[in-house]
Amino acid sequence: MSDKPHQNLAIIGHVDHGKSTLVGRLLFETGSVPEHVIEQHREEAEEKGKGGFEFAYVMDNLAEERERGVTIDIAHQEFDTDNYYFTIVDCPGHRDFVKNMITGASQADNAVLVVAADDGVAPQTREHVFLARTLGINELIIGVNKMDLVDYQESTYDDVVEEVKNLLNQVRFATDDTTFVPISAFEGDNISEESENTGWYDGPTLLESLNDLPESEPPTDAPLRLPIQDVYTISGIGTVPVGRVETGILNTGDNVSFQPSDVGGEVKTVEMHHEEVPKAEPGDNVGFNVRGIGKDDIRRGDVCGPADDPPSVAETFKAQVVVMQHPSVITAGYTPVFHAHTAQVACTIESIDQKIDPSSGEVAEENPDFIKSGDAAVVTVRPQKPLSIEPSGEIPELGSFAIRDMGQTIAAGKVLEVNER
Secondary structure, X not given: OOOOOEEEEEEEEOOOOOHXXXXXXXXXXOOOOOHHHHHHHHHHHHHOOOXXXXXXXXXXXXXXXXXHOOOOOOOEXXXXXXXXXXXXXXXXXXXXXXXXXXXXXXXXOEEEEEEXXXXXXXXXXXXXXXXXXXXXXXXXXXXXXXXHXXXXXXXXXXXXXXXXXXXXXXXXXXXXXXXEEEOEOOOOEOOOOOOHHHOOOOOOOHHHHHHOOOOOOOOOOOOOEXXXXXXXXXXXXXXXXXXXOOEOOEEOOOEEEEEOOOEEEEEEEEEEOOEEEXXXXXXXXXXXXXXXXXXXXXXXXXXEEEOXXXXXXXXXXXXXXXXXXOOOOEOOOOOOEEEEOOEEEEEEEXXXXXXXXXXXXXXXXXXXXXXXXXXXEEEEEEEOOOEEOOOOOOOHHHOEEEEEEOOEEEEEEEEEEEEEO
């Protein structure tokens, strides 16, 4: 483990805008992937008629992804800058993988939004920015990629910057702090060194802007909340739940409770990167073993917390949602699937309490009959089976969710208050 502070970095943006190539390039430029590995990938890419995909292959190391040329799973890779050590959460751009994107973006402190210079803001650019905003990503660095395809023209770059700024303002992202960098992930322009091709640009390189990100204050003071991603049985150890510490600290010897499964016990061991550790802090991906917990007692979507301050389980909750896309209208009684941290639960929208003007945040209408694409609203929600979720004002890491139906993300939101069961 590095002794530098850690940052989780999401790479988001529309499909084919060059996210995977950028990630491969970042890993290569920071010495995290040796030259000969890139060479191997280059030969393989050319054999498959996908010349130029060698950097992408660093990330997309699943065979299926290479054949299709798209990113499916969320791969984790690490690299260092002078100030931080980063774990990259490569978020898939394809629509059917938005679900992964949700669990992926919620794991990130900051994000790089990749926008291709030859294409500009595309439908998924909007969706990803919107989700990043709702899921609490603080700072965006915008990589205007594929500058080599537009002959490094300043005017094209300026147009894309303007377009992205408009988009960010729409979802109320503070654009003053946003860094824009003209890059070519494929050629390596402005990634680690200033490019001669963009003499008109005098800002930081991409790695410099990553290095300048503010250090995130780890939420160690909050109570422990650790959403479970998977539960394994490991011979010699027993049942091992795996997940990422969102808030608080997990210590060996702690008495913990898993909700909503409502089982608990004493933490015997905590493991990180295949090494036993005495404790885990926010941002750490860990496996741990709890005395007396069996494989069938807990499941993905459970949240682990202190036995004396267990995670809350909602009977109903009030939330603010923004509808991104829905073919018709949403009325009370609608029951889509809510994705919150690692849980996926069908929930009924019991009532639409207020319609909010998304540009000002003011209440536009009390108890509207319906909401539609583009609307923001406060709604009351009843989970169809137990769901552990927290008010975003108290534990933001467990207070956001996405709503999916018909194979797409139709809305995202944050929890205002929880009526516990």
